[in-house]
Amino acid sequence: MAVQLPMSEVDVLIVGAGPAGLMMANWMSRYGIKTRIVDKRGTKIFNGQADGLQCRTLEIFDSFGFGHRAWSESNHMLEICLWNPDSSGVIRRSDRIPDTIPGISRFQQVVLHQGRIERFFLDSIESQSNIRVERGVMPIQLELDESLAEDPEAYPITVTLKHLSEAEATPDQGNGQVANGLFRSNLSSDDTQELLQRISLDDKANTLEVVKAKYMLGADGARSWVRGQLGLQLDGSSTDYVWGVLDIIPITDFPDIRMRCAIHSASSGSVMVIPRENKLVRLYIQLTTTEKDGDQKGAKVDRSTITPEVILQSAQRILHPYKISYEYCDWWTAYQIGQRVGTCFSARERIFLAGDAIHTHSPKAGQGMNVSLQDTYNLGWKIASVVKGIADRSILKTYQSERRRIAQDLIEFDHKFSRLFSGRPAKDIMDNEGISIKAFKEAFEKGNMFASGIAVNYGTSMIVAKEGDAVEQGDGLDVSATDKTLRVISQQSLATSLKVGMRTPSFKVLNQSDARPWHFQELLQSDGRWRVVIFAGDVSVPEQRAKMWRLGERLAAPGSFLQRYTVSGARYDSVFDLLTVHAAPRIETSIFDFHEVFRPFDPHQGWDYWKIYVDDQSYHEGHGQIYRNYGIDPAVGCAVIIRPDQYVSYVGTVDDYDALDRFFSSFMTPASQRPADQTSRSTRKLANGST
Numbered sequence: 001m002a003v004q005l006p007m008s009e010v011d012v013l014i015v016g017a018g019p020a021g022l023m024m025a026n027w028m029s030r031y032g033i034k035t036r037i038v039d040k041r042g043t044k045i046f047n048g049q050a051d052g053l054q055c056r057t058l059e060i061f062d063s064f065g066f067g068h069r070a071w072s073e074s075n076h077m078l079e080i081c082l083w084n085p086d087s088s089g090v091i092r093r094s095d096r097i098p099d100t101i102p103g104i105s106r107f108q109q110v111v112l113h114q115g116r117i118e119r120f121f122l123d124s125i126e127s128q129s130n131i132r133v134e135r136g137v138m139p140i141q142l143e144l145d146e147s148l149a150e151d152p153e154a155y156p157i158t159v160t161l162k163h164l165s166e167a168e169a170t171p172d173q174g175n176g177q178v179a180n181g182l183f184r185s186n187l188s189s190d191d192t193q194e195l196l197q198r199i200s201l202d203d204k205a206n207t208l209e210v211v212k213a214k215y216m217l218g219a220d221g222a223r224s225w226v227r228g229q230l231g232l233q234l235d236g237s238s239t240d241y242v243w244g245v246l247d248i249i250p251i252t253d254f255p256d257i258r259m260r261c262a263i264h265s266a267s268s269g270s271v272m273v274i275p276r277e278n279k280l281v282r283l284y285i286q287l288t289t290t291e292k293d294g295d296q297k298g299a300k301v302d303r304s305t306i307t308p309e310v311i312l313q314s315a316q317r318i319l320h321p322y323k324i325s326y327e328y329c330d331w332w333t334a335y336q337i338g339q340r341v342g343t344c345f346s347a348r349e350r351i352f353l354a355g356d357a358i359h360t361h362s363p364k365a366g367q368g369m370n371v372s373l374q375d376t377y378n379l380g381w382k383i384a385s386v387v388k389g390i391a392d393r394s395i396l397k398t399y400q401s402e403r404r405r406i407a408q409d410l411i412e413f414d415h416k417f418s419r420l421f422s423g424r425p426a427k428d429i430m431d432n433e434g435i436s437i438k439a440f441k442e443a444f445e446k447g448n449m450f451a452s453g454i455a456v457n458y459g460t461s462m463i464v465a466k467e468g469d470a471v472e473q474g475d476g477l478d479v480s481a482t483d484k485t486l487r488v489i490s491q492q493s494l495a496t497s498l499k500v501g502m503r504t505p506s507f508k509v510l511n512q513s514d515a516r517p518w519h520f521q522e523l524l525q526s527d528g529r530w531r532v533v534i535f536a537g538d539v540s541v542p543e544q545r546a547k548m549w550r551l552g553e554r555l556a557a558p559g560s561f562l563q564r565y566t567v568s569g570a571r572y573d574s575v576f577d578l579l580t581v582h583a584a585p586r587i588e589t590s591i592f593d594f595h596e597v598f599r600p601f602d603p604h605q606g607w608d609y610w611k612i613y614v615d616d617q618s619y620h621e622g623h624g625q626i627y628r629n630y631g632i633d634p635a636v637g638c639a640v641i642i643r644p645d646q647y648v649s650y651v652g653t654v655d656d657y658d659a660l661d662r663f664f665s666s667f668m669t670p671a672s673q674r675p676a677d678q679t680s681r682s683t684r685k686l687a688n689g690s691t
Helices: 019-031 055-063 067-073 114-128 192-198 225-230 308-319 368-387 393-422 437-452 542-556 626-630 657-665 681-687
Strands: 007-015 035-039 079-085 091-098 133-135 137-144 157-163 208-218 234-252 260-264 270-275 281-286 324-342 351-353 508-511 517-519 530-537 576-582 612-614 638-642 648-652
Touching (some): 007 019, 019 114, 019 208, 019 368, 035 137, 055 067, 055 368, 091 437, 137 225, 208 225, 208 368, 225 351, 281 308, 308 324, 324 393, 393 437, 542 657, 638 657, 648 657
Parallel strands (some): 035 133, 208 351, 530 576
Antiparallel strands (some): 079 091, 137 157, 234 281, 260 270, 270 281, 508 517, 508 612, 530 638, 638 648
């Protein structure tokens, strides 16, 4: 007789507890979504793996409240030194360039090992919810009932989970006693199939269970089991470039060992030097120099021949005449360079793939963990909004449209960059097979903006109101509003440097009530709310003040979008955070010069003093000049909509209430039409705490 397996229901099931999976769980914790996250490994990462954190990633961490932890613990990257062979073949420092383009962010690139980053996420999730990573658990069966895919209340996903033994959940480190990442490297075969072959459905009932889910995320790495179950493939190419990685405390006479360095030798390959925290230095070391043509999977590499000693010997040849050795190695691995991206990022917008599960590339540009995190930073709030009944399922299509285009851009960039890095330097101007050092430097400089994450520019869609065609600006999907009469087009000229589709840059503003300076990004916490920001202009001018009052009347009306999409009895700022930034002199202005809707009143706590800000001089931190830096005319002002992930959705005239209303009407579900159990409990809880 068949054993009846335990069965449960969950809103979101996450497979894989690396950075992408943890980012998704972190969003779910903010919204109060019933979530489970499982990982087949018995423990988290403690050392090694990804290490680079780009500007945009740190901005995101800060929006969740733990950016300061990464900033204080990490090693800061300020300069890149380029080393190349001279006419006699001896490596010399040929140039220095800034590691992060000055002025693009309030953060710069830093490095910190993945284990600490996962720790920050785990602490953040635990502080907000009862979600906990379930380790030593893996899926062994997956079914999607496509007939239920469009029913918002259905649980169309059925997954059988297997609870592993400690031995099964512990990866084989092999190759010596030093911790290594070969079990995650593309030089190693994945052990998922081996584990599955050991598992029988006749095992004890308490080791198996069935989970029904509304949504599922596969964040389970480059050999994703979830992707395989969906029958999806990664398209792209691989090379025969093999690189080793060492995390060591170096003993060396190389003078720039505490700088990020790109080193090309005359004939022995290349090294990238990444100075790390705790005296560590990471060396990316080229082990082979031959490239395979076409779409070959790359020659088979005997990974048993790759050891830390072999990798070090390659580094010593490249760095000659400088010497390098070590007594302490913290971690090591090896990998083969390849660039691949999936053609489809989801199955019926119910099962999604993110990170390495859907795109892979080399680690040279420091993008692996950063892009993976930003995949689920993009997806998490969308799924949570749909589960809570706030938004229509149609917004989920924008995940593939936005993130696949970014992945394609990354693959193209990495394809060029990794070949420039791995190629042999040209001996002279007639050496057509060699890499031009000038071209390499230009690629580094041009790539800095892309690599920072700041250059991401999402195409027009139902949640990005800009001119153009959604199919052309995305990845080929039509993600425009279903009701074309609700489409809104931004007036970019009103805020020339606050680009629609891009993340919101940050400049200092002052709180009107207490004069405290804030970075504008600090007001855009990742709590699931949409920001409606009114740049009111100079409200000491009667005409501008009158425009603001008329807008306030429309916003405060019983049928306004602020009320229509907010659960009865809750404050509107459980869904919308209405912020005002004006340009009148602060000392001549007070919050009572604004309509009450801009400074909501609570009978128990009084007026909300954290909604109105001013572009003015700080006593101690200078003038942020946010109007000038955003390209906004103080005599005109503008209205701006910012998504829960800090990307600009809309820019329009300061008093065009109707455009704001149409924008939200294109994808939001009125509170009166939501299922009774989908309340705004979690977002209301978050809204009760002032910034």
